[in-house]
Amino acid sequence: MRDYYTLKINLPAGIVSPGALQTILTQARGAKVRSVRFGARQQLLMTVHYEDMRFLEKDLKTHQIRYELNTDQYPNIISSYCGEEVFRTGDWLRESEYHTVLDYFDYQPRLKINLSDSNQSFTPFFTGNLNFIASPEPHFWYLYVRPKQSNTVFRWRDLVYTNDIGRLAKAVEEAMLDAAISPDGNGDEEELYTAVTHGRTYSTQPAVGEVELPEFSLPYYEGFNRYGHRSWLGLYRRDEQFSIAFLLDVCALCLATRIGEICVTPWKSLIIKGIEEKDRAKWSYVLGKHNINVRHAANELAWQTEDHTDEGTHLKNYIIRFFEKNDTRTFGLCFGVQTRPKSEVFGSILIRQRPLLQIGQLALFSVYDLYFTENFNPNSRTYHRFEKGLLKIHLPAQIDRLCRKFSARRLQESPEPARSETDQPEPTNGAVTGVHQCPRCFTVYDDQYGDLLREIPAGVRFNDLPNDYACPTCDAPKSEFQHVHLSINAIL
Template sequence: MRDYYTLKINLPGGIVSPGTLQNVLRAVRDANGRQIRFGSRQQLLLTVHYEDLRALEKTLKTQPIHYEVNTDQHPNLISSYCGEDVFRTGVWLRESEYHTVLDQFEEPPRLKVNLSDSNQSFTPFFTGNLNFIASPEPHFWYLYVRPKQSNTVFRWPDLIYTNDLGRLAKAVETVLLERWGQGETAFDEAALYAAVTGTQRFITQPATQEVELPEFSLPYYEGFNRYGQRSWLGLYRRDEQFSVDFLLDVCALCLKTRIGEICVTPWKSLIVKGIEEQDRAGWSYVLGKHNINVRHAANELAWQTEDHTDEGLRLKNDVIRYFEKHDMRTFGLCFGVQTRPKSEVFGSVLVRKRPLIQLGQLALFSVYDLYFTENFNPNSRTYFRFEKGLLKIFLPNQIDRLCRKFSARRWLENGKALRVESEQPETGPETPGCVHQCPYCLTVYDPVYGDDRRGISAGVPFAALPADYTCPTCDALKSEMQEVSLAMITTD
């Protein structure tokens, strides 16, 4: 008999109400659970001892909560809703449209379904089997189909209307699983389209061109950040484990301050939106009470590891230590670690473990292959091998080489613009002025402009700012802001 089981609770679209999460967490605590984690498909994961499993299941069955134990027959439906308002500026896709679509899935899908705004790069576009992407035409969606155990992506000939999306997803799923579920016959795009549209009618428009996706740039998703008149809080844990007691306090504060949703991201982190200015002190108290750090380096946040295993996480931590020691630049890249052959992770740089010698199910010796995606875009389905058969000890150095290759490529692509800019005659003083920059979010305080948000008028030097002045974006302390030359200012 197993000592421990993995229990999974899907959070459709990566959205959960504080009340629902609070009920789950209380049941987990009553079953002697102290830590939970979130998966790359925005689901809640828990390791529970077999002696406590029956009591936990009994409690969960009294609530409308779908869960699975040691299986993944119903992958979570993921969405880019977690970045809504805070990371993108789309035209028509808003909160109401997301909820309209999610409400159409009365039964958990058996295939991976992704819902994405085309104007963001925070969540993956093509990691699902059914990938719906908002089109420029209001309330219509592209559909890209990727059969199970396949890397081939097929664009649906039509744009699908929002109110028909769930019904079409169900029809496509049924045909895919019945005809090509086992991968025994070659996938036929025309046959799939004919089988789905031959018996049902949907509101559609012709899809005359491929979807236009933005250049990848992973936003910094941790800490306090302002948007409009409110703030959002990103929560990341280095070991991917969240304390049940901490999350219960988060839920309680959300309920107290009338925040109706908590968002889970594909990066195994949380985002709480809609924090009012008068409630910031309460959030700071909860973070301090549980000793939660929200100042991790961006290159540590840009990783995706597999669920249900810590092996990829340990490898990530080894590479991160190398990054820190050598002060490496990784801006514009994200990294994935794949230690199992059938798992899937999201990344522009991919580390794949494979056995060098295998006897049956026993791998006697393992090595690592290093890949990068086409144009270093993690949404590409095309991989190029950079190095193969690496020992673990040599892996960080080869990732360093690949990062330098990426940076050199970006420099060459932008070199012309940089040279032209450097040749422009200077109209200002010969010696550029100095400003102070936040080392975390890169916000700049320039005395020429002051800080309108904090009531600081133009012309006030940095030294004259109050001692309790903080970064207007992420609330870093004044003492942490660094003096830099205006000519050398960091903008990325």
């Protein structure tokens, strides 16, 4: 019999209300759990002793909280919601849009689903099986499909409308898992498309060209940071463990100060948005009460390790000590540690552990292979081997070598400084502008930009549009459009 169970609770899109998290943590504390972790797919993880598990299961079922034990049959939906507004403000994608997408998921996905803003680099784009990426066209998304156990990614031929993401994802999942249609680049992509669209109608537009992704740059996501008139707080733990006592105080303070959401990041950290200036002292008190440090070095924050194991975390800390001693430059890079063959981590530099000698399930001696992605872009699916069969003692120096290779290459490609390494762009409220908005799908007509889909050039006033003008997204008539005032958010 197992002494301990690993319990997983999905937090869709990495969003959880303080009240819901408080309920889960209270039940966990009653089962003698003292700390929890957050996974790379923005889920909540905890280890529970088998004698206490049956009581915790009963409590979770009473509160209708879904969970899994020692399995990951239903991967969490992950998203870039955690970085929205604090690191950047999208052209059209706002926090409310993520909630709209989630509202249309009426099932538990068995495939990994990613929801990403195309203008950010804080969360991964292609680690899912179904990767939805916001397009330049408002309320429409690219879809990149990666079959299970495959490194092949292909683009869906259509842009998918926000309200149809959940329905289309379900149809793709049924075709790939139940009908066993697994595209491999040899024509099955068309078979999958036909199976998903046959007898079903979706709001789509043709996908023209590939998605344009930004150059990777990991923002510093820890500590107190201002945005507009408020602050956000990033919380990282070196051992990835968050004490339940601390998190319960965080939940209580969120509820007391009217903060409605806590965000989990793919870096196994937390972000709390919307902290008012008058409440900063209360947050500092909670951090001090639990002795929480919130200013770690940036090169320590740029790591991804596997869930359910401490092995990768220990190796990360071993290498970071070398970085600190030798003042290694890691700006522009992120690192992944893979200690299990079939696990997946996100990184521009990947460390793969493998047994040199193995007897059954027992690995007697481990060595490390070192890889880097195409152009050092962590979203690339192409890996190049740098060194193989390294002993642990030699690994940090070889990673330092690879970091120097990256820096030298970057200087050759761009000798002029592209941007500051320390200054983070801060979203600020700009001018208020009047536009006309469709009440059905919320598509906006702005005189400054016109409507390319309807071949209406920039500068044409809404009142001068022909009477038969209709919404380019849902075909609502011009007469239904409403005049609204929107605040323009700009990155200064």
